[in-house]
Amino acid sequence: MKISELKYVRPDIEAIKARSAELFEAFDNASSAEEQLKIYNEYISIGENVSTQSSLAYIRFTLDTRDTFYSGEIEWMNENAPALEELNLIFRKKMLGSKFRPELEKALSPKIFKDYEIAMKAFSPVIAEDCVEEAKLQTEYKKLLSSAKIPFAGGEYNIPQLGKFKESPDRETRKSAFCAQGEWMKKNADKFDDIFDRMVKVRDRMAKKMGYKNYVELGYYRMGRDCYSPEDIAAFREQVLKDWVPFVCERKAEQAENLGIDRIMLYDDPITFKDGNPEPKGTPEEIFENGRKMYKEMSPLTGEFIDFMLEHDLFDVIAREGKSGGGYCIDLPEYKMPFIFANFNGTYGDIDVLTHEAGHAIAAYKAMNGNLPVELRSFGMETAEVHSMSMEFFAWKWMPLFFGEKSEEYCAMHLNNAISFIPYGTMVDYFQQCVYENPEMTPKQRKDLWLSLESKFRPYMSSEGIAYMEEGGRWQYQSHIYERPFYYIDYCLAQTVAFDFLIAMLNNYKDAFARYDRFVSAAGSKYFTELVADAGFMSPFKNGALRHITDELKKFAEKENI
Numbered sequence: 001m002k003i004s005e006l007k008y009v010r011p012d013i014e015a016i017k018a019r020s021a022e023l024f025e026a027f028d029n030a031s032s033a034e035e036q037l038k039i040y041n042e043y044i045s046i047g048e049n050v051s052t053q054s055s056l057a058y059i060r061f062t063l064d065t066r067d068t069f070y071s072g073e074i075e076w077m078n079e080n081a082p083a084l085e086e087l088n089l090i091f092r093k094k095m096l097g098s099k100f101r102p103e104l105e106k107a108l109s110p111k112i113f114k115d116y117e118i119a120m121k122a123f124s125p126v127i128a129e130d131c132v133e134e135a136k137l138q139t140e141y142k143k144l145l146s147s148a149k150i151p152f153a154g155g156e157y158n159i160p161q162l163g164k165f166k167e168s169p170d171r172e173t174r175k176s177a178f179c180a181q182g183e184w185m186k187k188n189a190d191k192f193d194d195i196f197d198r199m200v201k202v203r204d205r206m207a208k209k210m211g212y213k214n215y216v217e218l219g220y221y222r223m224g225r226d227c228y229s230p231e232d233i234a235a236f237r238e239q240v241l242k243d244w245v246p247f248v249c250e251r252k253a254e255q256a257e258n259l260g261i262d263r264i265m266l267y268d269d270p271i272t273f274k275d276g277n278p279e280p281k282g283t284p285e286e287i288f289e290n291g292r293k294m295y296k297e298m299s300p301l302t303g304e305f306i307d308f309m310l311e312h313d314l315f316d317v318i319a320r321e322g323k324s325g326g327g328y329c330i331d332l333p334e335y336k337m338p339f340i341f342a343n344f345n346g347t348y349g350d351i352d353v354l355t356h357e358a359g360h361a362i363a364a365y366k367a368m369n370g371n372l373p374v375e376l377r378s379f380g381m382e383t384a385e386v387h388s389m390s391m392e393f394f395a396w397k398w399m400p401l402f403f404g405e406k407s408e409e410y411c412a413m414h415l416n417n418a419i420s421f422i423p424y425g426t427m428v429d430y431f432q433q434c435v436y437e438n439p440e441m442t443p444k445q446r447k448d449l450w451l452s453l454e455s456k457f458r459p460y461m462s463s464e465g466i467a468y469m470e471e472g473g474r475w476q477y478q479s480h481i482y483e484r485p486f487y488y489i490d491y492c493l494a495q496t497v498a499f500d501f502l503i504a505m506l507n508n509y510k511d512a513f514a515r516y517d518r519f520v521s522a523a524g525s526k527y528f529t530e531l532v533a534d535a536g537f538m539s540p541f542k543n544g545a546l547r548h549i550t551d552e553l554k555k556f557a558e559k560e561n562i
């Protein structure tokens with residue numbers, strides 16, 4: 001069945017509540033671990049149904065944000081999510097307090113129980129209303145961002161559509177595209193500031209109601225972090241400033257020389273080549289055909305995966321009016337289907353969808369078709385991003401299919417962008433930490449903070465002369481800051497592990513892919529730090545880990561002259 005043919009049915013919340021109450025009672029009265037496991041399985045399958053329907057509503061809403069039916073369903077889901085979360089809370093409490101807990105831990109996994117303990121710290125009924133308000137603000141932000149109609153070069157564009165001009169080989173075009181977006185954002189600055197301010201306030205309120213000092217602590221629990229703390233992130237950040245930023249500065253000096261410019265401006269940052277970044281060849285259909293060929297050749301698993309995706313229409317990648325921006329991969333667990341959403345704009349980013357988002361989808365596909373307990377089929381965001389970012393590197397071998405003679409240029413550019421991402425991502429995370437530690441900051445102070453972090457983490461770059469961005473407004477279109485607090489560092493941790501896979505791959509592709517396959521197959525059954533160690537890599541929190549990567553990357557870049 002194709003995804004468009006799947007029937008959406010709003011979950012019956014009253015029936016779920018009633019059945020859950022029966023299951024909870026039966027759980028209490030159960031006389032064996034087996035009985036409790038049976039109840040566990042039924043309860044989990046209710047959750048899978050809700051999650052499938054909620055993914056379906058989300059997919060259809062993002063495909064057309066003007067669709068009032070699905071935007072209504074999203075609102076309904078948001079309003080009811082806390083009630084469902086309360087049921088989960090009761091269920092987890094019962095599992096944690098079960099007199100058969102040792103048997104349950106043995107049958108399922110002790111990790112599930114540790115993750116339950118963290119989830120208990122992440123939610124309490126006292127914040128239920130605040131969660132509803134937060135979700136409404138997230139939708140408000142998404143609508144604001146996707147409502148952009150930016151006049152540019154005689155046309156009108158939304159933010160993803162403007163992407164192509166922001167990376168034009170012509171420097172003036174790039175600058176004007178950034179300025180056009182900046183002007184639009186400046187016009188809407190009050191809205192951007194107001195939504196964020198309300199978000200900070202509601203999150204801070206949640207944290208305080210639950211007895212935490214501020215949102216940082218709660219934010220970590222809500223991210224489900226089960227094997228590293230803010231102190232570990234601080235240790236990572238120190239390495240970024242000490243070892244990574246100087247490395248980026250060296251490479252950026254070379255980049256400026258290649259581009260023939262004195263100073264890298266915000267609009268030069270992603271440009272590796274003077275005549276423009278390489279663009280993929282062919283129509284979206286041809287790109288997909290080549291994607292199929294690539295995954296067929298890569299491994300039996302990836303071959304099976306790509307056939308399944310194309311057969312069920314599980315990609316929607318053409319940019320259209322009304323479609324939400326960005327890209328994502330989401331699961332429909334009841335159908336064992338991942339779904340990939342993107343906005344193709346004719347740039348190399350289109351190929352990233354085929355590699356990055358497909359990396360997520362492959363991991364989800366494998367996990368959904370595996371036999372781990374349901375809760376171990378999902379994983380932390382940092383683990384998920386290792387799946388996707390490493391796949392971007394494993395796909396290098398097939399880049400001639402997409403870029404022809406420019407495939408080496410693509411790899412060089414990809415490498416540069418990945419290298420310069422780490423300080424940016426770390427800065428986004430640190431920005432949020434400072435914001436939530438100081439919830440009383442004014443919008444102006446937040447923008448000043450952003451500018452001061454820019455000068456520390458990206459000292460090689462300037463935003464001068466670019467409307468709104470020069471005032472420190474750049475972060476307001478970094479949707480994670482609004483929608484997914486503290487998610488961003490996960491990309492940085494994952495990028496470092498992906499670099500480890502790249503270094504391993506350059507040494508021995510087959511061996512590296514086998515290690516990757518192991519990493520993916522373990523899904524959420526192990527902690528992130530364990531998965532990294534199992535793959536034979538150093539923990540990114542350990543001093544020296546980043547230095548090792550920069551040393552290896554320097555050697556590689558010298559050898560390949562990139």
Ligand SMILES: [Zn+2]
Pocket residue numbers: 356360384385388
């Ligand atoms: Zn991703």
